[in-house]
Amino acid sequence: MPREGGVCAGAGQTGAMDDDTPTSGAGSDDPFAGLPPEIASLLRQLGDPASIQQLGSMLFNQPTTGPVNWDLARQAAVQLAADGDRAATDAEVAVVENAHRLAEHWLDGGALPTPASAARLTIVTRVAWVQAALEAMAPLVEPVADAATRAMAALAQDQLEGGMLADLGLEELLGPGSPLANLDPMAMLRPIGATLSGIQAGQVLGHLGGQLLGQYDLGIPTAPRDQVVHIAVNAHAAFDGWGLDDTEVAIVLLLVEGAHRRLYHAVPWLEGHVHDLVGQFAAGLHLDAERLQSMASELMADMDPDDPASMQQAMERAASFTIEPTVAQQRVLSRLQATVALVHAWARQEARRAAADRLPNLARVEEVLRRRRTVGGEGDRMLASLLGLDLRPPDDDLGDAFVARLEATAGADALHRALAHPENLPDLDELADPAAWLARLAGGDAVPDDLGGLFDGLGDAPREPSATERIAGEQVADDDGPADDGRA
Numbered sequence: 062m063p064r065e066g067g068v069c070a071g072a073g074q075t076g077a078m079d080d081d082t083p084t085s086g087a088g089s090d091d092p093f094a095g096l097p098p099e100i101a102s103l104l105r106q107l108g109d110p111a112s113i114q115q116l117g118s119m120l121f122n123q124p125t126t127g128p129v130n131w132d133l134a135r136q137a138a139v140q141l142a143a144d145g146d147r148a149a150t151d152a153e154v155a156v157v158e159n160a161h162r163l164a165e166h167w168l169d170g171g172a173l174p175t176p177a178s179a180a181r182l183t184i185v186t187r188v189a190w191v192q193a194a195l196e197a198m199a200p201l202v203e204p205v206a207d208a209a210t211r212a213m214a215a216l217a218q219d220q221l222e223g224g225m226l227a228d229l230g231l232e233e234l235l236g237p238g239s240p241l242a243n244l245d246p247m248a249m250l251r252p253i254g255a256t257l258s259g260i261q262a263g264q265v266l267g268h269l270g271g272q273l274l275g276q277y278d279l280g281i282p283t284a285p286r287d288q289v290v291h292i293a294v295n296a297h298a299a300f301d302g303w304g305l306d307d308t309e310v311a312i313v314l315l316l317v318e319g320a321h322r323r324l325y326h327a328v329p330w331l332e333g334h335v336h337d338l339v340g341q342f343a344a345g346l347h348l349d350a351e352r353l354q355s356m357a358s359e360l361m362a363d364m365d366p367d368d369p370a371s372m373q374q375a376m377e378r379a380a381s382f383t384i385e386p387t388v389a390q391q392r393v394l395s396r397l398q399a400t401v402a403l404v405h406a407w408a409r410q411e412a413r414r415a416a417a418d419r420l421p422n423l424a425r426v427e428e429v430l431r432r433r434r435t436v437g438g439e440g441d442r443m444l445a446s447l448l449g450l451d452l453r454p455p456d457d458d459l460g461d462a463f464v465a466r467l468e469a470t471a472g473a474d475a476l477h478r479a480l481a482h483p484e485n486l487p488d489l490d491e492l493a494d495p496a497a498w499l500a501r502l503a504g505g506d507a508v509p510d511d512l513g514g515l516f517d518g519l520g521d522a523p524r525e526p527s528a529t530e531r532i533a534g535e536q537v538a539d540d541d542g543p544a545d546d547g548r549a
Contacts, residue, residue, distance in 0.1 A: 128203050128204075133260060134262040138263040147294050164319050164415075173324060190270050190292055191267065194276075201450060202262045204339055204344075208344070265440060276290035286325055320408035325404075335400060345393065346387075413427070454489060456493075470499075475499065
C-alpha cells in the first residue's frame with residue numbers, strides 16, 4: 062500500500078499560496094467569487110507574473126500519489142486511538158492465552174475445517190491495531206476515495222470547459238503556451254483529495270480502534286488471516302461492571318474470532334467478494350463535488366500535520382461531510398450487509414455450539430455482545446457517514462434468525478450451500494425470509510454444488526495439529542525445556 066510522504070509537502074504549498082493570494086477585487090466585485098476556491102486562487106495569481114512559475118510548478122510537478130494519504134491517515138488514527146489506550150496487564154495476557162488454547166481445542170471438534178496455518182494469538186493495543194489495520198482496510202477505503210477525487214476533478218474540468226473563462230474574458234489562458242494550457246484538474250486535485258481522504262480514513266480507523274474487540278468485529282478481516290487478534294483494553298471496557306468471569310468472556314470472544322477465521326479459510330473467495338462489492342459501490346458514487354471542493358480548500362489552507370490542535374480542527378471539518386448513497390448503491394450495500402450479517406451469524410452459531418453446556422454464563426456474555434451490536438459504535442457511524450460504507454444491516458438479528466431457521470428447517474447442508482458460490486448468497490430480503498431463499502435455490506437459480514465438498518479442495522498444505530495435540534506437545538516440552546508455541 063503506498064505511503065506518500067511527499068503529499069504533505071504539496072499540501073503545504075497549496076496552503077501557503079492561498080495565504081499569499083492577493084485580495085484585490087474581493088467581495089461583491091470579485092470576478093472569481095463564484096468559482097471553486099482552488100480555481101479562483103489560481104486565476105487571481107495570474108495577475109502577478111512573478112507567481113506564474115510557482116503556479117506551474119505546483120500544477121505540473123506534484124508528486125504522484127494514490128487516492129489516500131496513508132501517512133496522514135496513520136497520524137489521525139493514532140491520535141484518536143491513543144486516548145485511553147494501554148497495554149494488556151500480565152493477568153489479562155494469561156487469561157487470554159489460556160482462553161485461546163481452549164477455544165481452538167473446542168473448535169477443532171466442530172464443523173468448520175482447521176486452517177493449515179496455526180492461529181497466532183496477538184494481544185494488541187488500540188494503536189497497534191490501527192497500525193496493522195491500515196493495509197487491511199485499504200481495499201475498502203481507496204475505491205471510495207478515488208471516486209471522490211475524480212468527482213472533484215470532473216467538476217473542475219466542466220467549469221473550465223463550460224465557458225467560465227470566456228465569460229470572464231480570460232479565454233486566452235487556455236491557449237497555447239499559457240500556464241493553464243495543459244491543466245489537468247485530476248493531477249491538481251489528487252493531492253487535495255488524498256489529504257481529505259487520509260484524514261477521513263484516519264478518523265474511521267481511530268474510532269474503530271477504540272471500539273473493536275478483535276479483527277473480525279466488522280465481519281471482514283482487518284489483519285492477516287493467520288492471526289487471532291484480541292484488543293484487551295476494549296474487551297475490558299465492554300464487559301466492565303457486568304459481573305462476568307474474565308475467563309468465560311475471553312473464551313467466548315476467542316471462539317467467535319476463531320470461527321470467523323476458519324470460515325474465511327474455508328471459503329477462499331469470500332474476502333475478495335466483499336472487496337468487489339465495495340468496488341461496485343464506489344463505481345456508483347455520486348457526490349456533492351462543489352461542497353467537497355470547498356471543504357478541501359479550507360482543510361488544506363489551515364492544516365499542519367505536525368500540530369495536534371490543527372489536526373483536530375481538520376478532523377472536525379472533514380467529519381462534516383457525509384456521503385448519501387444513491388439508489389443503485391443502496392442495492393450494492395444491501396448485498397454487502399447481507400453477506401457480512403450471514404458471516405457474523407454463522408461464526409456466532411459455531412462459537413455457541415462449541416461452548417454449549419461448557420460455559421455457565423454463555424447467554425449473559427452473548428447478551429452483552431448483542432447489545433453492543435445493537436447500539437453500534439462511533440467507528441461504525443464514521444464508516445457509514447464519511448465513506449458511505451454502512452456494513453451493518455437494518456436489523457442486526459436478521460443473520461442469526463436466518464441461520465437458526467435454515468438449520469432447523471433444511472439442515473446444515475442448506476446453510477453450507479449459501480457459501481458455495483457468490484450467486485448463492487442471500488440478500489437482505491431473503492435473510493428475513495429463508496423460505497424465499499430456499500425457493501430461489503430450488504428453482505434452479507443457484508449454482509450447482511456438491512454440498513459435501515464445500516470445505517474440500519483447499520490444497521495440500523500440511524495439517525495444523527489439533528489443540529489436543531498441541532497441548533500434549535507443550536506438556537512434553539515442559540519436561541524437556543521451552544518450546545515455541547507459535548504465538549506472536
